[in-house]
Amino acid sequence: MLKIVSCLILTILTIGFMYVGYKQSKDFFSPVSFYNFFTFLSIVPRLLIMDANVYNGQLADETLIRYTFFTSIGIISINFFFLINEKKLSKTYITNYVNSQIDALKFKEKLCFTQSNIYIFTLFFIGVFSKIYLLITSGGLSFIWANINQRTVLLSGNNYINSLEILMIIASSLMFEKYIVSNRGQYRIIFLLMTFITSLLLLSFGGRSSFVKFFLLLFFVYNYRYKLVRLHDFMKIKHVILYVILILVIVMLPMVRNSDFSSIYLSPVLWISEAWKNIFKVFDAISAVDRDMMTYDLFNERAFWYGEIYLGLFYAAIPRSMYPDKPPVDDGVYLANLIRGFEIEPLTPYNEVILHSSSPFSSFGIMYANFGIIGILLCGFILQRCYFAMYKRMVLNKNIANMLMYGYIMIAFGLSIHSILSFAVPCFLIWLTIATKKVKFVIGKGHK
Secondary structure, eight states, X not given: OHHHHHHHHHHHHHHHXXXXXXXXXXXXXXXXHHHHHHHHHHHHHHHHHOSSOTTTSOOXXXXXXXXXXXXXXXXXXXXXXXHHHHHHHHHHHGGGSOOXXXXXXXXXXXXXXXXXXXXXXXXXXXXXXXXXXXXXXXXXXXXXXXXXXXXXXXXXXXXXXXXXXXXXXXXXXXXXXXXXHHOOHHHHHHHHXXXXXXXXXXXXXXXXXXXXXXXXXXXXXXXXXXXXXXXXXXXXXXHHHHHHXXXXXXXXXXXXXXXXXXXXXXXXXXXXXXXXXXXTHHHHHHOOHHHHHXXXXXXXXXXXXXXXXXXXXXXXXXXXXXXXXXXXXXXXXXXXXXXXXXXXXXXXXGGXXXXXXXXXXXXXXXHHHHHTHHHHHHHHHHHHHHHHHHHHHHHXXXXXXXXXXXXXXXXXXXXXXXXXXXXXXXXXXXXXXXXXXXXXXXXXXXXX
């Protein structure tokens, strides 16, 4: 009964704020609407089917109450600042919203296609070959999938090369924009082919998050370059079919890598049936409910870190070979060790860490671990400022670089060290490869 009450409270908060934000902006991908919708998907389905925490096999009433209270405080705090800013933004900049297909056709003559093909293909193949290089040096696809639980170890020391996968996403997004603006069939075929290759390579290491981010970014480009998505659009048949395909791929991937791959050809209907039964695993993959519960319980009894963990950002760019005492760049290593009962303090050298595994902090989780409930309130303020700063930039300067960076900040940015770095590297590459080019991908800049 208590779990149902918690789900009801969090559903009312997230869906309620989402609806209010959508009514103000008429933009489903605005910070308020998208954040609350994504928060609902990452919390409520997991909480609803949760019998016990995956980390300790328990679900005490005290833990559930504590989680519901702190999560509600976080949602209310971020939306309080959200709605103030969105109301101000919608009054001041409503005329700058992308009405994209109209904008694209009106300003089509401003788009220079001469640089597009060579430049897009160059970016794409750099990303492709970097991924192929990682596949070869890691032992090949069969070896990787046979040792998929050691994916972090296999990629160790190659994170900079792995980050080049964003170039495939950038190139695919640019080709998508070219197709939308030009409406040429040849660009549509190239875009679909690039999307297929990018998807296969992103899934090659068994990770689903990059694959999901890729398609979400395409939705952002579609929304701001072609047509603002309305709530009723999500129920269109073609969109529903796309959702089902994406969900089945996400659910079936662990089944493929943990089974005889040839059996997928022998009984595909059975595979789809099994995938459908495990549909809620999609929400498990994006949920931090279990980790947040453990964080709130652990730091209910431990001393807060008071920001000391963020000093690890200064070590991030230093190769471990030059500084053997470098602390973990992924702060989820700290949480993973604490969950399993191993004492660990911020900035502990990675070679002294007992468990080389990661259980990533959420934004509210890491801020609570450092500053308690004040940290949760501070988290709401910082996140909404970051989201709206990029949203405002994108609204006033409607180019593909700003669209991608806004999309990235909404789906990848957080206040843990791991999230900050995961966001910073792709956005730097987006800025480096698009925003600094003399030939701009701008279609209608700040017209009023």
